[in-house]
Amino acid sequence: MTVRTRYAPSPTGALHIGNVRSGLFAYLFARHAHGAFILRIDDTDTERSTRESLDEILESLRWLGVEWDEGPPDRKYFQSSRYDRYRESALKLLAEGKAYPCFCSAAELDAMRQQATREHRKPGYDGRCRDRTPPAELPKVELPDKKAGRNYTIRFRAPHEGATVVDDLIKGRAVFENREIDDLIIFRSDGVPTYNFATVLDDFDFGITHVVRGDDHLPNTPRQMQIFYALGLEPPAYAHLPMVMGADGQKLSKRHGATSVFAYRDLGYFPEALLNYLVRLGWSHGDQEIFSRQEMFDYFDFASCGKSAGIFNAEKLLWLNFHYLKERPVPQLAQDVKPFIAQRGWTIPGDDAWLERAVATLRERAKTLAELADFASFYILDEIAIEPKAASKFLKPEIAEALDALAGELDSLGADFSEVAIAAAFERVLGRFAIKLGQLAQPVRVALTGGTVSPGIYEVIAVLGRARTVARLRTALVLCTGAI
RNA sequence: GGUCCCAUCGUCUAGUGGUUAGGACACCGGCCUCUCACGUCGGUAACGCGGGUUCGACUCCCGCUGGGAUCACCA
Numbered sequence A: 001m002t003v004r005t006r007y008a009p010s011p012t013g014a015l016h017i018g019n020v021r022s023g024l025f026a027y028l029f030a031r032h033a034h035g036a037f038i039l040r041i042d043d044t045d046t047e048r049s050t051r052e053s054l055d056e057i058l059e060s061l062r063w064l065g066v067e068w069d070e071g072p073p074d075r076k077y078f079q080s081s082r083y084d085r086y087r088e089s090a091l092k093l094l095a096e097g098k099a100y101p102c103f104c105s106a107a108e109l110d111a112m113r114q115q116a117t118r119e120h121r122k123p124g125y126d127g128r129c130r131d132r133t134p135p136a137e138l139p140k141v142e143l144p145d146k147k148a149g150r151n152y153t154i155r156f157r158a159p160h161e162g163a164t165v166v167d168d169l170i171k172g173r174a175v176f177e178n179r180e181i182d183d184l185i186i187f188r189s190d191g192v193p194t195y196n197f198a199t200v201l202d203d204f205d206f207g208i209t210h211v212v213r214g215d216d217h218l219p220n221t222p223r224q225m226q227i228f229y230a231l232g233l234e235p236p237a238y239a240h241l242p243m244v245m246g247a248d249g250q251k252l253s254k255r256h257g258a259t260s261v262f263a264y265r266d267l268g269y270f271p272e273a274l275l276n277y278l279v280r281l282g283w284s285h286g287d288q289e290i291f292s293r294q295e296m297f298d299y300f301d302f303a304s305c306g307k308s309a310g311i312f313n314a315e316k317l318l319w320l321n322f323h324y325l326k327e328r329p330v331p332q333l334a335q336d337v338k339p340f341i342a343q344r345g346w347t348i349p350g351d352d353a354w355l356e357r358a359v360a361t362l363r364e365r366a367k368t369l370a371e372l373a374d375f376a377s378f379y380i381l382d383e384i385a386i387e388p389k390a391a392s393k394f395l396k397p398e399i400a401e402a403l404d405a406l407a408g409e410l411d412s413l414g415a416d417f418s419e420v421a422i423a424a425a426f427e428r429v430l431g432r433f434a435i436k437l438g439q440l441a442q443p444v445r446v447a448l449t450g451g452t453v454s455p456g457i458y459e460v461i462a463v464l465g466r467a468r469t470v471a472r473l474r475t476a477l478v479l480c481t482g483a484i
Numbered sequence B: 001g002g003u004c005c006c007a008u009c010g011u012c013u014a015g016u017g018g019u020u021a022g023g024a025c026a027c028c029g030g031c032c033u034c035u036c037a038c039g040u041c042g043g044u045a046a047c048g049c050g051g052g053u054u055c056g057a058c059u060c061c062c063g064c065u066g067g068g069a070u071c072a073c074c075a
Helices: A015-032 A052-063 A083-095 A106-118 A195-205 A216-228 A259-266 A270-282 A294-299 A314-327 A329-343 A352-361 A370-376 A386-392 A397-411 A419-433 A437-449 A457-464 A466-482
Strands: A004-007 A038-040 A099-102 A151-154 A163-168 A172-177 A184-186 A209-214 A237-241
Touching: A004 A015, A004 A209, A015 A052, A015 A209, A015 A237, A015 A259, A015 A270, A015 A294, A052 A163, A052 A259, A052 A270, A083 A099, A083 A151, A083 A184, A083 A195, A151 A216, A151 A386, A163 A216, A163 A237, A172 A216, A184 A209, A209 A216, A216 A237, A237 A352, A259 A270, A270 A294, A270 A314, A270 A370, A329 A352, A329 A370, A352 A370, A386 A437, A397 A419, A397 A437, A419 A437, A419 A457, A437 A457, A437 A466, A457 A466
Parallel strands: A004 A038, A209 A237
Antiparallel strands: A099 A151, A151 A184, A163 A172
């Protein structure tokens, strides 16, 4: 039997990283088993589903390189296009007495729950319509349709006897006593099926062999299995992944800051880094930390998945991103950083070769593309802002002469503006004034970059070029003397 | 509150009865050095508690404690 897994996000918001990890694991398992990965869109919540969310989900997945074998744009993989199928099955359940109409209003249900909670009973549905005779004016029970006066919901008649056993591939066996499970609504009064019902039909129709999802779905699983049984179908295998928590130990959500895939993309993270981080959160392969996509495919299995929830650690993700950034070929990196420079409204004052030289000096100092772009500002911008503290510490009168001399030396270098030639110019100035490199390099650094932190000073000068270097040195000269 | 899940350094984890409990991130220190990084060397740091089982438990069983998820006409 070929493995078929699925990822079924609902288009009701951004694709966030805790959620997408479940999709990633489903995808990896399918690839590992040379099976198929299906993307399905759970859009039965017509109130909250939006086109924007759908587009963001699709684009996020593409950016990550999580490729689906079946799914959008094929309408067949949208629940909203499968209502006929859901109706047909609900009708069947109704006819067989395995489901029944429930006439309780939302307000009534709410009151029921509140009272149960007050009396320390479980807040589930008490089954009051389970054996109630439908009103006489209903000739026969059909699916809800408010416009036609059929304002009720359809509930699944869950068995009271026995137990439902989930043999989870990750969690092991979980036994649910059937008497603990109440009758859930499978069709809403607006004629739209609910998730637990639709998902069962989808998983069956699309031939899903392994349902891989977050363990927040574990309590739903016996309900879904019962529906499979009622329909005379065999449930798939289940693999429930532990959750991803925020630093506070709670399920990761929007209030934990940057959590969407887009957020990380826009912050200048690489998809490889995000993927690598996510795959190591809850899964391991010995002590290995860095995984190529192929290695993920090759090694992934449920046996190596952990059972306990993991806390999202932004620092480690940053480290991984740094790793991939350092590994990136410079020409590629230069192309990668361009959109980030453009986004800042800056114009690159040189060709690709120049940008590559600049990037080469910066790449071990930036952990993201956004940082790389920011760091490159002193190369790119015509005017730089000099940090007051740096200026007062290093741009002092006593260094003015040496700075002036250096400007002269560099200005007269001629065609050879190489690091070697620049170093030689420094040596001449150092010798003439009997000072150490450190004494000269820092003032120069402040003059050229505006701060005290930068790549090696010769590199900076070589990339900056003679004109800009000399001009900035002379500007700094004014600060030196003015600082008296 | 009911049900279900979970429990090794701060964090991610290796570990499947006998280990000086290993690695990674972070943190701290040395080296490198024109600054900052990179790199490199080293360091601090964990088996929640209590009972069993066993010659021997981080590993197996039970209880406790703690944490989490879930209990919608959301998915």
